[in-house]
Amino acid sequence: MSAKTAERKAVARKDLTYGQWIRKEMKRNWVAYLLILPYVLVFTLFTVVPVILSVVISFTNFNMLQMPDIVWIENYINLFFADDVFLTACTNTFIFAAIVGPASYLMSFLVAWFINELSPRIRSIVTLIFYSPSIAGQVYLIWGTLFAADSKGWANAALMEIGVLTEPHKWFQDANTVMPLCIVVALWTSLGTSFLSFIAGLQGVDRSLYEAGAVDGVKNRWQELWYITLPSMKPQLMFGAIMAITGSFGFGAVVTALAGFPSVDYAAHTIMHHLEDYGGQRYEIGYSSAIATVLFLIMVGANAVVKKAISKVGS
Template sequence: MSAPTIPAPTAPSPARPGRPAGAAPGRRRTSLGRRLAPYGYLAPVAVLMLVLMILPVAVVIRYSFFDNVIISPTSVLVGLRNYVQILTDPLFRTATRNTAVFTGVSVLAHLVLGLGFAMLLNSPLLGRRTKTVFRTIFVMPWLLTVAIIAILWRLLLDPNGVVNFGLQSVGLIDGPVAWFSELNLALPAVTVMNIWAGYPFFMVSLLAGLQGISADLYEAAAVDGASWWRRFFHVTLPSLRPIIISMALLDVIWTSQQFPLIWMTTGGGPLERTEMLSTYTYKLAFSEYQFAQASASAVIMLLVALVLAVFYVRHQRARD
């Protein structure tokens, strides 16, 4: 009787190159789907940014190097001629000067008022209910839209408005003043209006920073005999410096591009006394139909904003 034969074990088939042994096609597809899932979630936002931001900016940059754009079927390449015309335009220099004054005064006043009100709301001398009332009053301008703010201040500064009535009552002025029509008062008037509308943003941010400062620092300074001013300059300001720099850079970018508040009150007048870069660019495009020159002006504003944005990002990275 012969012994039963045992079949020899079959050797496993070699794995295909590029696929680990035992990996199934379904599992590979699942792994690929997991890797692509985040890009699928980002795709709608990427498409919106491409259509609403990147493409319009690219079109405006292209327009700035041509002439007879939009209104003519044939455009002519002129290179940097539009930029030269804009930079040598006296009205552009006037708008740049007005924008610099308007932005500088507004940002400085936003910082001073915001820090002052934030310290008031952070003071232990005020009760909780009093702080709640003041916080509601101080933050009120931030809750209003630009259109409402413009209408409100036009009514307040009207020759027959509340401001003129109050100043006449105390004897500071002899007659009604047209604040938005006077050559020497129009720019200060819109600047005050912008200051009132923007200081709550500084106040809220600085209040959060003040509440994050440890009380031990103030106690240690008080033990060393430091006065209130020394504690403010050597404890409060150094602790708030990163927030102040970040807020100031953002406010410069936003304020330098302020358009609706100016347009709905003075429109850049009287006699270009409140002409800003934003209103200057708008008038070039939609009043004079100089779309190529308006595109060049818009690109110049974009470059200035990009420089400020670079400083802001570098500061944020250094802060982190």
């Protein structure tokens, strides 16, 4: 028996109260606190405190210049009842996230599953092809050239050639086409971390389960997927979902780069843009903190719902 388990036996005795036991454990493991301290300090300062601070500031009219007054929920009332642009931004964000999130998740999983049985060499090449757009910096700007507004744009030229269009279409300046195009571009850059996680998860599924499944009457690859593969990679599915959801709310920069800011008729205006507008340009920090808080709640809420749904897979 190791020293550590012996000690744990000792603290299970009834002669210590819970408080005493905690204090004893904390003292015994002081090195652990030392090890996490630097990271936790930075994490607290740049992640935890900003979230709390933004909730606090959202109840004030802080503008970086004057002493802030507490205005309670006035910012939120204005946001939901007086700010039409915010409601447009909400709708756009939901449409965007509801399409990009699930579609990128599904695409990541399907591609990972399709290539799972290929030879390792071919698999790594295909992985590279699908993964590259997500790490290649600002390469998505090429979509701006492909769908340029004049007849030199490749899409316009091709469509005019076959007679679908008679004159060049302004893809990113037309309220009807800007949003769908941005969604396509976002999808193009979305096979990132969750994709890699799925590839690894599929590789890690215990081969003997498939053999056992075959003996037990699993007939085709779809049954195999549903009864064996998906349940055995539930942790990856969970992690991938979180990456996909968080990512689907984070495409503001792609939209700004392609559609400009503000986009035509606010057709591609998302909550992120609204936040940037009030916080980064108008310095209405109180109001923008309310926007940030709403966005935070939406993201964490969406994640919580999806996590619950995935925990039911295969059960």
